[in-house]
Amino acid sequence: MTLALKNINAFYRSGQVLFDLSLEIKRGSVTTLLGRNGMGKTTIVNSIIGNLPCNGGEIVYNNEKIDGLPPFKIAQKGIGLVPEGRQIFPNLNVRENLIATAANYNSSAAPWSMEKVLELFPLLKDRLHHMGNQLSGGxxxxxxxxRGLMLNPQLLILDEATEGLAPLMRKEIWCQLETIKQTGKQTGISILLIDKNLDDLCRIADYHYIIEKGRVVWQGDSATLRSRPDLKARYLGV
Structure with a gap:
C-alpha cells in the first residue's frame, strides 16, 4: 500500500466537507475519485497534500503518518500534484518549468529526467523555449x-486530468497516462486520477471510489463499474 486515508474529516471554516472518509491506493496502481462537482474530490486532494488540515482520522503514506506536515514536506516524501487548472509558470519557458521541480528525494534508480519527459511528450520538445503562456491548453x-513527473513522485495526483481539452488532445493525454501506468508497474509509481471521462478512466484505472457529499458511497474495479449503469445515473450524471 502507498497511501491510506483513515476516517478523515475536513472542514472549510465551520462547514464540514469530508465525513469519516477512508480509502486506499496500492503501490503501482491507478485509482480514481469519481463524483459530481462539489462532492469533496478536490478536498480529498487538498487534505493529502497538506493544504487543508484533517480534523480527526489520519493519512498514512508508505507506513508514515503525514497529516499535519506542511505541503513541502509531503512533496519531498514523494507525492506530486498536477493541479486543476495546470498552474504552470507563465513567465518561464518549457525547459525552465520542468527544471523548477526537478528532484529525486527518494533516490529512484531510474529517475524521470527532462529527456524522458520530452520522449513521453514530443510536442514539448519543439516548444522548449516557448513561455508557459504561449502554449495551447493541451x-x-x-x-x-x-513537471509533476520531474519531482520523481511515488504517488502522482492529477486533478481534472483532461478538463477543457479538445478531443484529440484528450486522447493524447490518456495514451501518455497509460504509458506512465506501465512505467509505474516497474518503478512502483501510483496514480490518483480525478476526471469526468468515465470510459477512459475505466480503461486505465484499477480501482474507483465514488464520492457523494464527502463520503465514499461505492468502491470497486472497472469491470464492476462498467456493469453498473445505475451508479452512473445515480452519482455521476448531471
Whole structure:
C-alpha cells in the first residue's frame, strides 16, 4: 500500500466537507475519485497534500503518518500534484518549468529526467523555449504532467486530468497516462486520477471510489463499474 486515508474529516471554516472518509491506493496502481462537482474530490486532494488540515482520522503514506506536515514536506516524501487548472509558470519557458521541480528525494534508480519527459511528450520538445503562456491548453497540460513527473513522485495526483481539452488532445493525454501506468508497474509509481471521462478512466484505472457529499458511497474495479449503469445515473450524471 502507498497511501491510506483513515476516517478523515475536513472542514472549510465551520462547514464540514469530508465525513469519516477512508480509502486506499496500492503501490503501482491507478485509482480514481469519481463524483459530481462539489462532492469533496478536490478536498480529498487538498487534505493529502497538506493544504487543508484533517480534523480527526489520519493519512498514512508508505507506513508514515503525514497529516499535519506542511505541503513541502509531503512533496519531498514523494507525492506530486498536477493541479486543476495546470498552474504552470507563465513567465518561464518549457525547459525552465520542468527544471523548477526537478528532484529525486527518494533516490529512484531510474529517475524521470527532462529527456524522458520530452520522449513521453514530443510536442514539448519543439516548444522548449516557448513561455508557459504561449502554449495551447493541451500543451500546458502535458507540461503540468511533465513537471509533476520531474519531482520523481511515488504517488502522482492529477486533478481534472483532461478538463477543457479538445478531443484529440484528450486522447493524447490518456495514451501518455497509460504509458506512465506501465512505467509505474516497474518503478512502483501510483496514480490518483480525478476526471469526468468515465470510459477512459475505466480503461486505465484499477480501482474507483465514488464520492457523494464527502463520503465514499461505492468502491470497486472497472469491470464492476462498467456493469453498473445505475451508479452512473445515480452519482455521476448531471
Amino acid at each position: 500543451e500546458q497540460q502535458m507540461l503540468a504532467i511533465g
